Amino acid sequence: MSTMNILRRTAGLRYLATAAKRRCNKSRLTDGLAQPVAADMIGTPDPISxxxxxxxxVSPHETEEExxxxxxxxxxxxxxxTFWRNNNLMFVRAKAEYEDQLIARGExxxxxxxxxxxxxxxxxxxxxxxxxxxxWWRLNVSMLYPGLKACVRALRNRSTAVESKDTGFWDKSFES
Incomplete structure (x- = not known):
């Protein structure tokens, strides 16, 4: 096995090991995310996927629809x-194998x-x-109806909250 072949193979394995190590470090950093958050939070890209x-x-008043x-x-x-993690791992491995084959043939x-x-x-x-x-399309389409139900429930809850405040146009005082 040539030196270049060894370097390429270890580089591919090093990439996977580094990604796994970053994933472990990331899990330590995100342990605080187990606590409730005040808004949706988007993290840094996963090193593999x-x-x-x-x-x-998660709202404290979350409805069943939400x-x-x-x-x-x-x-x-x-x-x-899961899909992209597996796909990218397959890609990195297959690429390393192909490069090894090229080098073994002297190309x-x-x-x-x-x-x-x-x-x-x-x-x-x-x-x-x-x-x-x-x-993916099936799952996304299946989210439409529950999303619509949650939206309608939220609108209905918001409109009942506004009505209960008695702040309609005719309820306002114009004497001041």
């Missing part, structure tokens, strides 16, 4: 996180050689990607 995690605000919608959002976020690792890998990787991942897209 490249997606930004979201910590959703809870259902929030839980669906969290489920879709976890689905995305240089060039942009042109890598374009063949990228095309092959995308072709092999097509069915998996399409299954992901179908499921």
């Amino acid at each position: 490249n997606l930004r995690p979201v910590k959703y605000y 809870k259902e919608w929030r839980l669906l959002q969290q489920r879709v976020d976890e689905f995305n996180q 240089p690792v060039t942009a042109e050689a890598m374009s063949i890998f990228y095309k092959d990787f995308l072709n092999k991942a097509y069915d998996r990607q399409m299954a992901y897209n179908r499921e």
Whole structure:
């Protein structure tokens, strides 16, 4: 095994180890996020999936509709996180293997050689990607009705709160 091959292989493994280490450090940093938050919080990108995690605000007066919608959002976020984490790990491993094969054959690792890998990787991942897209769309469409219910409930609660304050136009005093 050539020195260049060893360096490339260790670089790929180092990337995965560094990403895992950052993930552990990030979990220590985000331990404070276990506490309730005052608004939805968006974190820094995950080093492997490249997606930004979201910590959703849970209102103390959260209705069943709002809870259902929030839980669906969290489920879709976890689905995305899992898919892209696995996909990106597969990509890094497959890329390292392809580079090793090129080096073993004595070929240089060039942009042109890598374009063949990228095309092959995308072709092999097509069915998996399409299954992901179908499921992602299904999950997003399934969130529409619970989101609408939560919105209608919030509007209804807001309108009853305004009516109970007796601050309608005719209730105001014009004598002052």
